Amino acid sequence: MxxxxxxxxxxxxxxxxxxxxxxxxxxxxxLHILRRPASEAQSLARDLGELHRxxxxxxxxxxxAESDPCAICKDSERDGGLVCVVEESADLMAIEKTxxxxxxxxxxxxxxxxxxxxxxxxxxxxxxVERIRKQQVxxxxxxxxxxVPGEATAAxxxxxLQEEVQVKVTRLACGIPMGMDIKYADDLTLSRAIEARKDxxx
Amino acid sequence: MxxxxxxxxxxxxxxxxxxxxxxxxxxxxxLHILRRPASEAQSLARDLGELHRxxxxxxxxxxxAESDPCAICKDSERDGGLVCVVEESADLMAIEKTxxxxxxxxxxxxxxxxxxxxxxxxxxxxxxVERIRKQQVxxxxxxxxxxVPGEATAAxxxxxLQEEVQVKVTRLACGIPMGMDIKYADDLTLSRAIEARKDxxx
Numbered sequence: 001m002x003x004x005x006x007x008x009x010x011x012x013x014x015x016x017x018x019x020x021x022x023x024x025x026x027x028x029x030x031l032h033i034l035r036r037p038a039s040e041a042q043s044l045a046r047d048l049g050e051l052h053r054x055x056x057x058x059x060x061x062x063x064x065a066e067s068d069p070c071a072i073c074k075d076s077e078r079d080g081g082l083v084c085v086v087e088e089s090a091d092l093m094a095i096e097k098t099x100x101x102x103x104x105x106x107x108x109x110x111x112x113x114x115x116x117x118x119x120x121x122x123x124x125x126x127x128x129v130e131r132i133r134k135q136q137v138x139x140x141x142x143x144x145x146x147x148v149p150g151e152a153t154a155a156x157x158x159x160x161l162q163e164e165v166q167v168k169v170t171r172l173a174c175g176i177p178m179g180m181d182i183k184y185a186d187d188l189t190l191s192r193a194i195e196a197r198k199d200x201x202x
Numbered sequence: 203m204x205x206x207x208x209x210x211x212x213x214x215x216x217x218x219x220x221x222x223x224x225x226x227x228x229x230x231x232x233l234h235i236l237r238r239p240a241s242e243a244q245s246l247a248r249d250l251g252e253l254h255r256x257x258x259x260x261x262x263x264x265x266x267a268e269s270d271p272c273a274i275c276k277d278s279e280r281d282g283g284l285v286c287v288v289e290e291s292a293d294l295m296a297i298e299k300t301x302x303x304x305x306x307x308x309x310x311x312x313x314x315x316x317x318x319x320x321x322x323x324x325x326x327x328x329x330x331v332e333r334i335r336k337q338q339v340x341x342x343x344x345x346x347x348x349x350v351p352g353e354a355t356a357a358x359x360x361x362x363l364q365e366e367v368q369v370k371v372t373r374l375a376c377g378i379p380m381g382m383d384i385k386y387a388d389d390l391t392l393s394r395a396i397e398a399r400k401d402x403x404x
Binding site for chain 1 (some may be wrong): 205206207208209210212213214217219220221222223227229230231232233235236237238240242243244245246247248249250251252253254256258265266267268272273274290292294295298311332383
């Protein structure tokens, strides 16, 4: 006998469609929302409803923003000569949180993945080359993930930028993460860290 | 510099209030929702908005339901002489999924927790005693969790029911869960299983 009321079932199904939320978590979340005051569910519903209405892509860097150009592209304090290329918005947020990067961004919204039909067109590679060509860009910092598709995307972009624009292209340093015990580092990370060792006298 | 658009920030804060969703998960979920078509966010928003409007507590057993009495209380095929007492709706769903229980339910919506100010009034203990007294109930199956507050709640209910109504009160069997290797069972579970050992000749 199905004892879950339809309105609750529908919410569970919606939540279950979100990444990393299985049917048990979805049920637990839905029952939590039901036990809390209706105003909390209404607030979440309102914010969900407004999300796509309020947010668009910045036409300069393709970041999610409420204005076009976005706050970063508009900011004359930031160095427009340095452009950091990231896979997605979450990467931009992570880099901004460090407070170290003072340049601008270009968000690919994906990585090359021929098996999934994601080619250069889908990740706005042409837009990047075009932008670097038109604007006075001194350096492009490729900050894709150090995963296989991230590396492949970086290799593709580096090749195109060097052939078509002759701009300085840099990548994030690879090595041992801070706070990590050497004996727990994986082989590849350790190999890269040894190859990229730094002369301390410099 | 805060680079998260306000509409996205608000949704992240809403999601972060849900149990088990930290700030990183909330951000990941919100960005996922933003990347998916607006219709999916609208559908989730609509179902959230309808949740509290559609669902009430059944006045018989206090289950969440769209009708009062709920489908189980209304069902004349089910044994009204057997009432299973559970802590919350998720427990009822788990028991219904087994298909073994054919009686009715009473949902406490909590466990006794004097430290948090949750006494017998808050868990509808009086309503349970009253219901058992008025209706022709043969057996009350206490199915609270085998946690400290669950056991305390069970002990309290057993005492009251036996003193005030003289009904047969049973509890779920405790023992080794199915599929568990004996050597990994905790001491308490194993002790209980030994004490409650069954004679196979019966």
